[in-house]
Amino acid sequence: MAKELDMKKYARLFVTESRESLRVANDAMVGLEKEPENRELVDQIFRSCHTIKGMAGMMNMQSVADTAHAIEDVLSAVREGELSPTGAVAEAIFHGLDTLDSMVSAVESSKEIPFDQGLIEQLQKALTQKSKPAPEKKEAPAGKRKRVETPTKTMVVRLGKRCALPSARALVILKELGKTSVVIDSNPDEQEIEHEHMFEELQITFEAGEKFHDSVKRIAAMTDVDQLLVGDTDKPRESWEKMSRQEAGPAAPTPDAALAKTVRVGMDKLDDLLDDVGELVISRSRLLEKATAQQDGDLQEISSLIDKLTSNIQSKVLGIRMIPLDMVVGRFPRMVRDLAKNGGKEVELVVEGGDIELDRTVVDRITEPMMHLLRNCVDHGIETPEEREKAGKKPKGLIRVVASKQQDHVLIEVSDDGRGIDADKIRAVAVKKGMMTESEAANALSRDLIDLLFKPGFSTKTEVTEVSGRGVGLDVVRNNVEYLGGSVMVNTSKGAGTTFSLWLPFTLAIIEAMLVQIAGQTYAVPMGAVVETHKYERVEVKSVREREVVQLRGEVLPLISMKGFFGIEKPAEKTSSLNALIVQSRDRRAALEVDELLGHQQIVVKSLDRRLKGTRGISGGTILGTGSIALILDIDSILGG
Amino acid sequence: MMPMVESESKQYVVFKLGREEYGFDVSTVREIQSMDQITAVHGSVGYVEGVMNLRGKLVTIIDMRKRFGMGPPTEKTETKIVVIDAPDAPVGFIVDEVTEVIHISKDSVEDVPTPIASKIESEYVLGIAKRDDRLITLVDPIKILDLSVGSEAGPRRS
CATH class of the missing domain: 2.40.50.180 (CheA-289, Domain 4)
Incomplete structure (x- = not known):
């Protein structure tokens, strides 16, 4: 019984951890396509899949574990240099990550986990493309390569007796350490952990990276971690540094540390809280009004204190609702990569300002519009590599998503260095669709023409592509942004590219x-x-x-x-x-x-x-x-x- | 008094619209409010009376008479608002009078005769309860709302 409850709790942990792992894996995979030789990236993806596999195994989610395992097989072949992570192999891995993502979503919504046999076959087929026959070797956990030259360190973690699923925690610890250092060995090792052998302490031998101390701090701050010892492997334990959770102090905020130190609260509860704060703000004005009318020093003092406290609460509650823009833009690299691939384009995406925080409602509302703008950039803006070369540009197009704070607004600019918006094309479409007469169109200012782009049902692209033709038009972009009290502006110059500027309020409550x-x-x-x-x-x-x-x-x-x-x-x-x-x-x-x-x-x-x-x-x-x-x-x- | 051991009985909030009596399953009812200031929302569908402040929340108020296509009351009424818990947000229904909360056993509920059922949309009428010489039409408020949303797609400006 108790186990079942733990499972529920750990399903949440699983979802959070897996999402983070998949994000890392997707990013690394996009990078790997550019630098197929980068082993560090392969390792990152491998580690991510491995984490997911481990957690899924413990939670008896066999299909998830199998899928992750199948991806791992391909990755090991890549790591051994037998496969190149490009073309069909890359597609298979991306497909695999997508499948894992939908599985995680299924776990999150307590639905039945979908299983994709076709994917496993695709992955196995990718394996058959090995350039040289590989010895039938089981994959070694990430970074388990022996490199004895540098002195290693050892960490001993004791988990609390009340730790519900020590193995899940152990894998999280290994993963955290893996972020900054190379894990060489652990006792129990990952396989034993997965099979849930009982253990009192987890001993990890690792090659310390530059920032290993950050990881140690974060691990020490995790729940369930009672005590942590760390020091040089060849020195006696007595000389090692000892940390317990209380001493660890506030750790640098990373997803793991955040997980340990945060409470999840439903958005509805925050909305309710904000309702009450709203009432409080209103009542405060009435109180102040009444208090100033009375010759009562005490009353005025109290009311001014309440005034101050109310303002504090208001700004804190609004602050709680803020989430970083990264929640939206984090998915973009992968999306742009897929779009570019489908459209036969080469595109590089640069994202800046993802750490800017906005009200949750704002973030929710701009997700669709921003994705639409990116689709537009890839579909309509960026030219094919041949066209670009003819125009004297680099074959690879550049899309920039830049967020910045401007007084009381946030400015998000989505720009490309593509062909720009062709005013004559808009004129032609406007006439064809009966939105303007020919003479109107000929005399129309470019500003008015661009305004037409935001009208429902307007598209200059003659064929509707799979990605852009999904019924979300620029009109939706403008509607959503204006619903939030923001505005959209467009700057374009023929041949040099287009910039969409979204002005948004930080909060709208x-x-x-x-x-x-x-x-x-x-x-x-x-x-x-x-x-x-x-x-x-x-x-x-x-x-x-x-x-x-x-x-x-x-x-x-x-x-x-x-x-x-x-x-x-x-x-x-x-x-x-x-x-x-x-x-x-x-x-x-x-x-x-x-x-x-x-x-x-x-x-x-x-x-x-x-x-x-x-x-x-x-x-x-x-x-x-x-x-x-x-x-x-x-x-x-x-x-x- | 002996505890009533009726087979599958449910409690209903009974209210009046003119001379007719209706019942909402008590589990859907959140509270009953006196008529308070209702802010009109011009341009909304006809049976939406407006919005009311229910402890800091904006609650949409629907006029039951208008919803059922009845005219204004001819006699003086003790108008009340029955607030129900719709899945998305509470919604209030204006009724002429809330009379009582009663147990109605499943046995005493009959299906609606077809000619009547077609008059009021049969989808939200659950049945008719007989009680002594009274007839109480049991309706599902959530269904009424769902239908309201669907029928809201009136003429839109192009």
Whole structure:
């Protein structure tokens, strides 16, 4: 029984560890294609597969272990120099890693683990391409090659008696040490560990790498590790360095250390917490208001303390929701490699700024758009090697994904050095699709033409490719980014490449907003969309082609009556003046006629039920200090209509 | 009093819409609220009355009468909101009056006669419970919602 519980707990550990291993393996594999001779990369992949195999074996996930083992077989042949990790062999390994990934996902969602016999055959077939017959030798664990010249060190780890699955922990320890050093031998060895022999201590002999001390620290900080001794193999144990968990202190944050020191919390719980913090923020304003009105020193002191604490809690809770961009971009190298391969292109991907942290919601929302942009770069941007050479470029195209912090926004640029966007091509498609007449197209500015790319159903590429033709267009990119309160810009020059710039907020839970009143209800307008407020006399409202317009310092703006927009009956009002909120979304401006302007304040953005999502003009709601609700106006959809 | 040992009985929250009585399985009901300030969401489907602040959450409120295509009440009612736990978020239903929570045994539930079933969508009507001389229509609120989402795909601007 207890074992079953442990299994559940370790399934989580397995998923986290395997994901990390697969990420490392995929990265290494992409690198290996470029440098087929790099043995270090082969070892990295091998170690990753080995870790997965070990853990899977212990958890009785035979199909996972078999798959990992089959990949290992191919890798050993590569390591022995009998196979070259290119072409079909590389494909087989990639396919293998993909299969492992879907297996891990199945474990995560407690589904039945898929088994892919075809893959095993593909891997075995890859093995038959060996250039010279290899001795039927079982693979040696990673890095078990003898190199006796340098003096070795030995580490002894004692696991706590309550350690539930010592073997899993032992493999994690071996893997951690393997990151910085070369493991030569261990007692019990990996095979024994996998078969779950009981052991009291784990003894590892290794060749210390430069940063081995970091690994030692992280291992000492892991849960279940009671005591750790480390020192030169040929010196007596008494002289070794002794570390216990308490002494280890805060270790450098690595996935392993993070695993040991973190609590997993569901996103829903964080959302709930944020809801409460939102209430707290609102109540605080009311408290401050009341307290300042009273001549009570104590009350004011308490309320200012609560004020400070609330701000602290708010920023901490928002901080907890932040995750690094790497969660998204980590998958890109592999994706770009596959895309390039399919399209017969050569592409190098450079990613910078993956450590920048964004709100989880933001990260979730931009994953699809960014993948789409990359697909575009490979499919539409980068030319074939022949075309590139003809144009005097390097045959290998370059795609850069660069994230950087800009004041209160994050800027993510996805750029390629490909052919750029051809304005004439857009003109032709626009005419063909009836979006513009020929003369309109001929006179259109490039800015307007590029705007067309973001319209649903627009594609300049004549044939729909497997990757780009998946129904996700640039319109989705823009929608998602703007949903987050961000914006998209495009810079392109023919023959030199294209850059898509995504401006995104770090967080979107709490925003500054202008409150207005429309037909007795309060609405909030995000300050990002507000240009200014203005009071117009009725007589200033003019009509252009039956649409009401007003002027702001000479600029003619459409006047949108919000009551009219929401279809609320307009009582014959005879006020001599009207309140207008000048708003802007992208490059469009308008004046919104509202009943009252109520001032601005911080609001906590809450999403609406899915039954109300997509309601025109509304993007969400918030709860005001009085407890009543203010809906948040979606300026973009109002101006679009 | 002897404990009732009825075969497979369930508890239902009974509410009124005009003279008709309806029941929701009590396990789907989260709470019953008095009518409070409801913020109208203009442009949403007709039977959505708006959103309400339920302890810091925005809860969508559906008017049961409008949902069932009934006119406004002719008599004064003690309007209540029955909040149910939909899978994604709580949703409130406006009803004329919540009368009681009762046990209804499976035996006393009959299928809906076909001519009536077609009138109200049969998909969310679970059956009709007979109790003394009363007839209580048992409905599945989650199903009502699911259908609401589907029927929401009204005319969209192109």
